[in-house]
Amino acid sequence: MSIPFLIIALVTLGAAAVAMALRNLIHSALLLVASWAGVAAFYLWAGAEFVAFAQVIVYVGAVSMVVLFAVLLTRRSRDDLAVAPESLGRALSALLAGGAVLGVLFGAVLATGLKVAPGPAPTVSVLQLGQQLMGPQVASLLVIGALLTVALLGAIVIASTDRDDVGASLDDARGRRQAAPLQEPEDTP
Amino acid sequence: MSAAATTDAFLERAPQLLRDAVTGFLPEPWRWIVNGIIAIAVILAVFGLLFAFLTLAERKILGRVQNRPGPNRAPTPTLPFLKFLGKIRTYGLAQPFADGVKALTKEDVVPRDADKLLHFLAPVALLAFSILTFAVIPYGRHLVPLELDAAVLYFFAAGASTELAVFMAGWASRNKYSLLAAMRALAQLISYELPLLLSWVPVVMLAGTLSTTGIVEAQAGWKWGFIPHWHVLTPWGFCGFVIFMVSALAESNRSPFDLPEAESELIAGHLTEYSGFKYALFFMAEYFGMIALSGMAITLFLGGWRAPLPFLEFVPSYAWFAVKLITLLLGFIWIRATFPRLRMDQLTRFAWKFLVPLALINLGTTTVWSLMAGSTALQIARWPICLALVVVPFVVIGRTLSAGVAPRTYRYAAS
Amino acid sequence: MLGTGLIQGLAVTAKNLVGSFHDPARYTTVEYPEVKQKLPEAYRNFPFLVAENAEDPMGTLRCVACLICEKECPPQCIYIVRERDAKGKVVTRPKVFDIDISVCMSCQICVEVCPFDAIKMDQEFEIATASRFDALLLKKEDLAKPNTYYHQIHPKEAAEVDAILAEQKAKAAATKAEAASKSEAAKATKPASATTPSPAAPRAEAPKPPPAA
Numbered sequence: 001m002s003i004p005f006l007i008i009a010l011v012t013l014g015a016a017a018v019a020m021a022l023r024n025l026i027h028s029a030l031l032l033v034a035s036w037a038g039v040a041a042f043y044l045w046a047g048a049e050f051v052a053f054a055q056v057i058v059y060v061g062a063v064s065m066v067v068l069f070a071v072l073l074t075r076r077s078r079d080d081l082a083v084a085p086e087s088l089g090r091a092l093s094a095l096l097a098g099g100a101v102l103g104v105l106f107g108a109v110l111a112t113g114l115k116v117a118p119g120p121a122p123t124v125s126v127l128q129l130g131q132q133l134m135g136p137q138v139a140s141l142l143v144i145g146a147l148l149t150v151a152l153l154g155a156i157v158i159a160s161t162d163r164d165d166v167g168a169s170l171d172d173a174r175g176r177r178q179a180a181p182l183q184e185p186e187d188t189p
Numbered sequence: 190m191s192a193a194a195t196t197d198a199f200l201e202r203a204p205q206l207l208r209d210a211v212t213g214f215l216p217e218p219w220r221w222i223v224n225g226i227i228a229i230a231v232i233l234a235v236f237g238l239l240f241a242f243l244t245l246a247e248r249k250i251l252g253r254v255q256n257r258p259g260p261n262r263a264p265t266p267t268l269p270f271l272k273f274l275g276k277i278r279t280y281g282l283a284q285p286f287a288d289g290v291k292a293l294t295k296e297d298v299v300p301r302d303a304d305k306l307l308h309f310l311a312p313v314a315l316l317a318f319s320i321l322t323f324a325v326i327p328y329g330r331h332l333v334p335l336e337l338d339a340a341v342l343y344f345f346a347a348g349a350s351t352e353l354a355v356f357m358a359g360w361a362s363r364n365k366y367s368l369l370a371a372m373r374a375l376a377q378l379i380s381y382e383l384p385l386l387l388s389w390v391p392v393v394m395l396a397g398t399l400s401t402t403g404i405v406e407a408q409a410g411w412k413w414g415f416i417p418h419w420h421v422l423t424p425w426g427f428c429g430f431v432i433f434m435v436s437a438l439a440e441s442n443r444s445p446f447d448l449p450e451a452e453s454e455l456i457a458g459h460l461t462e463y464s465g466f467k468y469a470l471f472f473m474a475e476y477f478g479m480i481a482l483s484g485m486a487i488t489l490f491l492g493g494w495r496a497p498l499p500f501l502e503f504v505p506s507y508a509w510f511a512v513k514l515i516t517l518l519l520g521f522i523w524i525r526a527t528f529p530r531l532r533m534d535q536l537t538r539f540a541w542k543f544l545v546p547l548a549l550i551n552l553g554t555t556t557v558w559s560l561m562a563g564s565t566a567l568q569i570a571r572w573p574i575c576l577a578l579v580v581v582p583f584v585v586i587g588r589t590l591s592a593g594v595a596p597r598t599y600r601y602a603a604s
Numbered sequence: 605m606l607g608t609g610l611i612q613g614l615a616v617t618a619k620n621l622v623g624s625f626h627d628p629a630r631y632t633t634v635e636y637p638e639v640k641q642k643l644p645e646a647y648r649n650f651p652f653l654v655a656e657n658a659e660d661p662m663g664t665l666r667c668v669a670c671l672i673c674e675k676e677c678p679p680q681c682i683y684i685v686r687e688r689d690a691k692g693k694v695v696t697r698p699k700v701f702d703i704d705i706s707v708c709m710s711c712q713i714c715v716e717v718c719p720f721d722a723i724k725m726d727q728e729f730e731i732a733t734a735s736r737f738d739a740l741l742l743k744k745e746d747l748a749k750p751n752t753y754y755h756q757i758h759p760k761e762a763a764e765v766d767a768i769l770a771e772q773k774a775k776a777a778a779t780k781a782e783a784a785s786k787s788e789a790a791k792a793t794k795p796a797s798a799t800t801p802s803p804a805a806p807r808a809e810a811p812k813p814p815p816a817a
Contacts, residue, residue, distance in 0.1 A: 026360060030307070033353060050399075053342040061349025065379060068356055072372070126339050126399050253624040254617045257633040527617045528610070587606030 004045055012038030025071050033064045050126050200505040205331055228334045232323050240476045241285035247522045249281060254526040260284040288469075295465035300363055303462065307361035312463070312470035315354035319477040321347040325401050326484040329494050329507035333402055340401040341393060344485055345386060348440065351478065352378045355449075355459055358471070362462035370458035373533055374449035377439060380540035381446075385436035387548035388429045391555035392420055392489045401485075405493030414499065419492035424575040425555040428583075430490040432548050434520075437482035439540070441475055444525035448533055450475075483517040484510075543586055554578040645758055648725035650705050651714055651747070658750035665748055666722035668696035673714035673723055681707035682714060701747060705731070706740040721765045727757045 012035045019031035036059040043052035085091035133141050212223045249259030263284040267274045299308055325340035327333040337343055352375055359371020393399055396407035408418050420426035439446040449458040460471055487493060491513050494506035531539065554575050561571035623630035634641045656664035669686040685700035714723050726749070733739035755762040 026304075027307075030353075030357070049337060049339045050342060053339050053346040056346035057342070057349050061346065061352060061382070062379070064353055065356070065375060069372075069375075072360075072368075127397070250621065253631075254621045256620065256624060256630055258631075258635070523614060523617065523621075526621075527613045584605060591606065 008038055008041045008045060011035075012042070025075070026068070029064070029067050029071060032067070033060055036060055036064070047123050050129055198503070198505070201330055203505070204329070204507070225334075232334065233320070236323065236477060236480055237473075239480060240473055241289070243476055243480075243518060244288070244472075245281060245285050246519070247525070248284070250519070250522050251526050263287045292466050292469035297465045297467065298462070300462050303363045304361040307357045308462070309467075311354050311358035311361060312467045312474065314357065315351050315474040316470050316477070318347050318350045318354065319474040319481065322481040323477070323484070326481065326488055327401050327405055327493055328484075328510050329505065332494075332507055336402055337400065339399045341389060341399045341404070341485075341489075344401075344481070348478070348481075349382065351474070352382075354474075358463070359459035362459070364462055366456065367459050367461045370449060370461070374442065374459055376533075377442075377446060377449065377536055380537050381436045381439035381544075384432050384540060384544035384548045385440055387545065387552065388432040388436065389485075389489050391425050391429055391552055394552075394555055395420075395559055401488050401493075405488055405495065408492040408495060411499055417492055417495065417497050419490065419495070419497075421490040421492075423558065424572070424579045425551055425558055426490055428547065428551045428554070428579045430486065432544055432551070433486050433490065434517075435544065436540075437479070437486060438521065438524065439536070441478040441482060443475075443479060443521060445528040445531050446536060447530060448536065451530060479518065479521060480514070483514055483521070486517060487513045538590075542590055546586060547582060550578065550582045643727055645760060647727050648710055648712060649729045650708050650710060650726055650731075650742070651703060651712075651723050652726040652749045653701065653744065653747045654722055654724055654754055655748045655750050658752060661748040661750055662744070665697065665744075666720050667698055667701065668720055668722070669694075669698040669701075670696075670719065672717050672719065676713050676717045678711060678713060679707045679709060681705070698744060701744040703742050703747060704740060705742055721769060724754055724758070724761075724765075 015031045015035040015038060019028040019035065022028045022031065037056065040052045040055040040060070043049075043055060085094070208224060208227055212220050212227065215223055245260070249261075252259030259281055261278075261281040263279060263281060263286075265274045265277060265279060265283050299305060322344050324335040325333070325337055325344050355374050355378065356371055359367045359369075359374070362368070392404060396404045398404065398407070408420060410418050412418060416422065421430045438444075442449050450460060451458070460468060463471060487510065494510040496502045496504060496506075496509050557578065558571055558575050561567040561574070620630055625631075654666050655661035656666065669684055671684055671686075674680075674682040674684045681704040683700065683702040683704075684698050687695040687697040687699040689695050710725065712725055715725055751762070751766075754765075
């Protein structure tokens with residue numbers, strides 16, 4: 001357990017814990033962003049530069065935007081943003097469910113018997129990563145690419161069908177205006 | 190001059206020699222730390238001064254374009270026994286320092302119900318991420334602060350994190366107009382993130398590395414003795430360079446994409462509730478972003494610190510970088526003086542419907558270019574093919590997008 | 605083609621930038637107060653009283669205190685008190701001539717109605733003061749400026765006024781000479797004694813004004 005590892009772990013877990021505990025949604029979202037940055041720091045500490053920077057670009061740069069926009073666009077007022085458990089029973093059952101998931105994950109990780117590498121981890125260069133992605137792992141890359149494209153197209157389709165009635169009403173207004181143009185005022189004699 | 194002669198030339202090695210003279214006596218881990226601190230301090234000092242004089246240059250050039258002088262009245266500070274200093278005419282050179290003093294001494298107004306922590310953190314985070322981007326740009330042959338394998342990705346990762354600070358600024362002001370403007374600014378930043386990233390993918394593809402020093406290495410040499418191998422001098426490189434510069438304009442909120450900070454738009458957008466030093470920090474972050482993106486454009490497309498002609502290699506590499514940087518920054522100012530602001534929907538339309546398809550087609554063009562790198566016949570043939578692949582989509586998409594827009598006709602005004 | 609308009613725009617701004625260094629049409633700033641712009645001749649700001657010569661401005665004022673400008677001034681910013689001599693008889697000079705320039709609107713009506721071309725419009729605009737009440741009331745001493753100054757600021761107008769005044773003086777002199785010759789002729793034809801006191805004498809002795817108090 002080296003010092004950098006401890007510090008990064010504390011920051012990541014601490015940010016996540018405080019994010020859970022805070023009532024203000026926006027503060028929670030920003031602390032979650034901090035914990036993602038902590039994960040990126042983990043990758044850096046482990047020597048995976050590419051993954052670390054990709055993590056920052058994707059999570060801190062894009063997913064955080066998604067979360068914040070979603071929070072802001074679905075809450076009507078600032079007071080709505082405070083989140084509190086509705087009752088003790090609900091809080092307890094949430095805790096139990098989360099604890100069960102945590103237990104399963106812990107058990108899985110401990111049971112796989114990951115070997116501790118004898119020496120320093122091999123640094124994988126970006127070139128090797130690219131060759132792996134385009135070679136043995138190309139199938140998963142294509143599947144993920146297709147999935148993301150479908151998601152993007154689906155989002156555009158959903159957004160545009162919502163606008164149909166707005167577009168129709170605009171066309172109606174334009175048609176009415178063209179059919180009966182405004183009368184020019186008569187010059188008073 | 191051979192490469193060895195230039196790398197050993199005194200002026201080239203002068204920064205290293207200077208640094209080693211100061212820290213050479215320190216033991217090893219301390220020397221690494223102090224070298225790093227010196228690099229950081231030098232970058233902050235140089236780019237801080239560049240920022241100051243860039244604001245002045247912008248105001249004077251904008252003034253001259255608009256038939257007026259820029260600021261030319263700022264006096265030097267005087268003391269009671271040095272009154273003559275106040276009479277010296279500085280032609281505006283003291284203006285940045287006067288502005289700095291003003292920003293520092295202005296009252297820092299924070300709205301009563303504002304989120305104080307976020308309100309304070311937003312300019313700090315913005316500036317921190319903007320400065321982080323300076324770490325991987327090679328300023329000279331031996332002048333890279335940080336040599337990373339995935340340097341280009343690091344640069345854009347740090348740049349993407351600045352968007353978060355914009356949101357924090359708009360949210361923390363507790364002002365619904367600030368929030369709206371922050372949303373619009375975010376939409377702009379995200380829209381132009383995509384063409385920005387897509388425009389350098391061809392460069393990385395052909396250079397074979399994400400490391401900035403590697404990309405500058407890949408642009409070495411001269412074709413026929415006088416045409417440098419810079420990426421901008423190829424069809425796909427020119428297209429990529431133009432897309433990169435336009436997206437850089439939008440990413441740093443610069444005219445004509447300065448909707449977020451224009452005074453006629455929602456006061457000052459997400460900066461409305463900021464005054465004094467925090468406001469100055471926001472502008473510093475914007476200008477640093479501009480400088481960093483120009484530096485990256487130089488690295489990716491303009492050959493970095495390389496001289497344009499072989500006999501000009503005696504000029505040190507950091508001087509060439511400085512010349513190219515100042516040229517690009519003056520280009521930014523020229524563009525600001527010329528073009529009117531784009532509306533929000535025009536902005537996003539331009540990014541998604543024009544720049545992204547062009548950037549994707551550019552990727553294809555680069556592939557064609559690199560596949561035709563065989564015999565000399567192929568190499569000559571690839572020029573017209575790639576030029577066509579760049580120009581035709583530009584014209585076609587341009588025509589399609591401006592299809593319904595004709596020059597305006599007036600009913601009553603005399604022609 | 606798309607983009608040609610952009611390039612043309614860039615060329616225009618570049619031309620302006622380069623031209624501002626050598627072409628005065630592309631650098632229109634007048635750096636006031638080091639450089640003052642030349643005012644047009646018809647520019648007017650508050651009025652002033654014309655004095656014939658510069659050595660004795662108070663003594664050679666054209667104003668005869670006819671009070672026409674005081675009556676015609678729309679905001680009534682002129683205050684005149686006529687000079688009276690030792691015996692209380694009115695003398696054609698103003699003792700007090702005050703213009704309140706916080707009220708004056710430079711409408712030039714006083715200039716238009718003055719039959720003696722005694723009050724004309726000045727061009728002074730750098731008269732910002734620090735005190736609100738004292739410095740905004742201009743007295744006779746502040747208002748009196750010589751005819752040479754009038755020539756300086758309104759050359760054409762001053763030349764015309766001088767011509768008119770000279771003409772009037774010539775006509776007055778001509779009629780006086782005619783009247784004198786006629787009276788002499790009348791005196792010559794009249795056989796009466798020369799006991800009539802010549803009426804010219806007392807008027808000739810009409811005292812020229814002492815310096816104003």
